Amino acid sequence: MSEAWEPRIVAFFCNWCTYTAADLAGVSRLKYAPNLRTIRVMCSGRVDPQFVLEAFARGADGVLIGGCHPGDCHYISGNYKCLRRFKMLRRLVRDMGIEEGRLRLEWIAASEGEKLKNVVNEMVAHVRALGPLRLNQKFAEWDEEMNQLEHAVGEAQKAKEPVHA
Amino acid sequence: MPEKPKIAFYWCASCGGCEESVVDLAENILDVVAAVDIVFWPVAMDFKVSDVEAMPDGSIAATMINGAIRTSEQEEMARLLRRKSKYLIAYGACAQLGGLPALANQFPREQIMKFVYEESPTVDNPARIRPQTKFAEDGRVATLPEFRNVVRTLDQVVEVDYYLPGCAPTPKLLAKAVEALLTGDLPPKGSVLAPDVALCEECPRKDSKPTEVAFKEFKRPHLTALDPTLCFLAQGVVCMGVATRGGCEAQCVRGHMPCTGCFGPTSRVRDQGAKVLSSLSANVAAEDEHGIEKTLAGIPDPVGTFYRYGLAASLLRRKVSLR
Amino acid sequence: MTGIPNTDGNGRRGAAGEEIRIGFYVCHCGMNIASLVDVAAVAKEAAKLPHVIVSREYKYMCSDPGQEFIMQDIRENRLNRIVVAACSPNLHESTFRGAVARGGINPYFFQMVNIREHGSWVHTDAAAATAKAIDQVRAAVARVAKHRPLERRRMEVNQAVLIVGGGIAGITAALNLADAGKKVYLVEREPTIGGHMAKYDKTFPTLDCAACILTPKMSAVREHPNITLWTYSEVTKVDGHVGKFKVTVRRKPRYIDEETCVGCLECISACVFKTPKFEDEFNEGLGKRKPIYIPFPQAVPPLVTIDPETCLKFKTGKCKSPCETVCDRKAVDFSQTEKTEEIEVGAVIVATGFKAFDVTRLPIYGYGLYDNVYTALEVERMVTSSGPTGGEITLRDGRVPKSIGIIHCVGSRDKKTNRWCSRVCCMYSLKLAHLLREHTGADVYQFYIDMRCPGKGYDEFYERMLDEGVQMIRGRAAEVTDWTMSPEEEGKLVVRVEDTLAAYVRRIPVDMVVLSTGMEPAVGADEIRRMFNISCSTEGFFLEKHPKLAPVETATAGVFIAGCCQGPKDIPDTVAQAGAAAAQALALIDKGYVEMEPNTSYIDPDDCSGCKSCIPLCPYHAIAFDEGSKKAVINEALCTGCGTCVASCPSGSISQNLFEDDQIFSEIEEVLSHV
Secondary structure, eight states: OTTSOOOOEEEEEETTTHHHHHHHHHHTTOOOOTTEEEEEESOGGGOOHHHHHHHHHTTOSEEEEEEOOTTOOTTSSHHHHHHHHHHHHHHHHHHTTOOGGGEEEEEOOTTOHHHHHHHHHHHHHHHHHHOOOOHHHHHHHHHHHHHHHHHHHHHHHHHHSOOOO | OOOOOEEEEEEOBSOSHHHHHHHTTTTHHHHHHHHSEEEEOTTTSOOOHHHHHHSOTTOEEEEEEESBEEEHHHHHHHHHHHHHEEEEEEESHHHHHOTGGGGGGGSOHHHHHHIIIIISTTOOOTTOOOOOSEEEETTEEEEOOOEEEEEEOGGGTSOOSEEEOSSSOOHHHHHHHHHHHHHTOOOSTTOBSSOSSBGGGGOTTGGGOOSOOOBSOOBOGGGSOOOTTSOTGGGTBOOGGGGSBOOSTTHHHHTTOOOOOTTOOOTTOSOHHHHHHHHHHHTBSOOSHHHHHHHHTTSSOHHHHHTTTTTTTSSSOSOOOOO | OOOOOSOOSSOTTOOTTOOOOEEEEEEOTTTTTTTTSOHHHHHHHHHTSTTEEEEEEESOTTSHHHHHHHHHHHHHSOOOEEEEEESOHHHHHHHHHHHHHHHTSOTTSEEEEEOIIIIITTOOOHHHHHHHHHHHHHHHHHHHTTOOOOOOEEEEOOSOEEEEOOSHHHHHHHHHHHHTTOOEEEEOSSSSSOGGGGGOSEETTTTEEHHHHHHHHHHHHHHOTTEEEEOSEEEEEEEEETTEEEEEEEEOOOSBOTTTOOOOOHHHHHSSOSSOOEEOTTTTTSSEEOSEEOSSTTOSSOOOEEOTTTOHHHHTSOOOOHHHHHOTTOOBOTTOOOEEEEEEESEEEEOOOEEEOOGGGOGGGOBTTBTTEEEHHHHHHHHSTTSTTTTOOOOTTSOOOSEEEEEEEETSSOTTSOOSOOSSHHHHHHHHHHHHHHHHOOEEEEEESSOOOOSTTHHHHHHHHHHHTOEEEESOEEEEEOOOSSGGGTTSEEEEEEETTTTEEEEEEESEEEEEEOEEEOTTHHHHHHHHTOOBOTTSOBOOSBTTTBTTBOSSTTEEEOGGGTSOOOHHHHHHHHHHHHHHHHHHHHTOEEEEOSOOEEEOTTTOOOOOTTGGGOTTOOEEEETTTTEEEEOTTTOOOOOHHHHHOTTSOEEETTSOHHHHHHHHHHHTTTO
């Protein structure tokens, strides 16, 4: 798989607006890039910043959060809480060296199948231009410096002393 | 007569405060010393690595390692002690979470080296000499440990049985841990030997926090005159206590300092910084983008604030080097 | 209420020890899915996943045979978790949950994967769509293994209904519900019910007399055995939730014993004030009343009220109180104090009405400056035969006006004041034009922006007024002034206006100006809104749950709205809406219970540190701080399951049923397991 890199984007969609917009995009047979992996939550307010970081840590090249427009939240104000977290999280993620465009929050109403399509296509194109993030692979690369030592120490120990039963 | 259990202490990338905390047991240390046989403690006693190497594997009952892991030597010692010990305990915030040394994970190794050996205002090094890991002269070879790219927690290098949290762990928690080790009354492997409830529960200012805290601004503690009785969050000062395991008896708060999170998250949280970020940001009063950004600008360094101790253990671990 | 099994013997962190046996089914949906997604490959991959015992594909999973497969496999293969990859869960999740339940396992041991709307229908590359489907299936399989049994919650519903506001909306709703046999508490702030409608003379477009149609309904309220009427009372506190609201009502003292007063009004005649001296609120200040008064003769309840602000007994303590002595039933009671009533109801209808725009906010129209500028409500009282002038239209100097200007949109459709259209002003202005002409024979000019008469018989009424000779001048009046420019303007008020049909600026001299005031949210609407947890639009009118499909519901279950508190509207719409609210409330309580989805949040008290971070985040006030345990507690009945508190809990001590952290983390892990 690694030879032909394809952007992998994890999406957290609120049930009432953005997930439904994606349903509408389907019913309308709009076509968009297949790079999204969607996780459905009831409200964008449920999106724990841990989920976003976990997705990056496990190899996502981008994370998309979709919620209801301000004022339209099915749960009155969950999307505002999401927005506030997002504002801080984006700064944090940027400070950790992850480009801003890899984390996106979009308000997509249930009626906006077209917008969903455009957002997904735009984001996939943008992340494609940024190239792979794939932190999971980076972690493995970083830890290689230890593996060499483990090997060396193991050899040295073997030579030095008898193995205890 | 049964042999006394063997105990070892070791330090890696740390300030020495953890070692100090052992001494802080005060007269109780005598009980500990009476009950155990300290077989390795470079800070306090003269032992050689070769002494440890000579011990049979698993012969040390428990080893407490403090400090983060930054160098190849620390890795090597961690592995050695792991093999020799029945229980390996990550002692203190640095071993458990990376601690303050792990804030270096925000910078590439080259940048650190350059600053420390060339650019720091107190450095006089016109030849720009840097330490070498290997140097040979007259047929003799001297080596220095490798400075790694990443600061790691102890459990990112070797398997860890228990964690004793804190910067530094309190004598009370240490005494309890030693007792548990001696009696064998131990929690499941991987446990943190401290309560699994956030600090607020034991905070003396708990009752002063109103139910509705909507942040209109965040103040920095050194720039603000603070009420010594009121909850820090109620005063708009970031306090990590909400997201930090208790057990320290709120020593910092009692000393009029907000919690900075050294005990790490509860067992239910994967990323302490993300959680405190979530809680504080969600409670910002503003509803418009500009107002939200303005309020959040009161926390100028989110990484340094939310991951003061936990960067190495965080989900992102270190800054991705930008190309 | 049945509890939800948050703990299942093995503690809430999962059913350790239970062998997980998952059945997986992928649907072809005819060719809808199978034409792009390689369903055989999906089934094959799924079969390799941990705990998957059965993996099947089928043409139409939602069909009866498809569902039968699931039920049969549950029985024969002892399956205890089911995953179906098909269309959107919004379409068929409940279908499959039903099948799972009929198969004999908990319906929430189920997860659905959307590979149609989010898969075959939106992609073109078969391999990529199949790979995506497999990733999502992997996530669902990992997640469902962590599912716990859940139950829909069922809560008993109290059979009584509280109606706040005794205008025509509240009256209608109260009678509807009471006639259906339900107990109704009707709470009204004023001494009488009737609201604004009681002040009107005639109603448009039929010109039937407001009192004639309203007062029988008011009497019906008083006499109805199922209605408890509390006037001069206000709701002060609301606790609880749908099915079980605990409401505190403050009953102000009227210093008259309600049980013994028969409304003979002898006491009013006996008052030491021989003539009425104080501003009469009911008559918009045009008339006077005594300290002991009844708002209007047909008031319901027909009780007098003593106003302690003006009564000498209260002011000086030196009154001989002839009112007290003249009452042979001893109904006057100066020692009466405020009372508090506490009631429990299953549903609430809020019908708190509106407030007329305060015309002093628009000084250009000269209200208060010129004697002969009136508000529409004042004129409404004046034309009423039982009003302060006995139906005579006389100016403050005693003259009968020969020309009258009615200015529309005062406090409506105006960027400087209120932007919204108040909907009724065009029609009531026409009605007033008719009544004023009838009473005085005056020339009446209407100054309007445009005429909005969209109602049954409304436009016909407009045509009729044109035929009657009402002068229509299209243009927002610029000002009302007494600065005259010609002899015919002398002694008159001049309305300056740009006539946009004639295309020039005109000066219309008139004897009387009527300001057609718009509607605003009622005084105190904000407190009501907070107590009942109703949202409002920016202008302050209460927000319905859905503008089209749930116009009388609010975001708070069990709280309904009717009438002008929701937005300006006329009497027919108000009555219709009140009927709808009554029907909705009836449907809710008559069923006897409410059922709710189980995806609520919960706090483990052992985990919670009591940091209170979550409490202000809940828009439904479902989280409270328990002062005893010093921990946060979630009222499950109020929780709607958004999960915002869960994401925000800094110590990870709040969980959400069906959206547990570990379930979502396992989804993240699995959708990324092949990158």
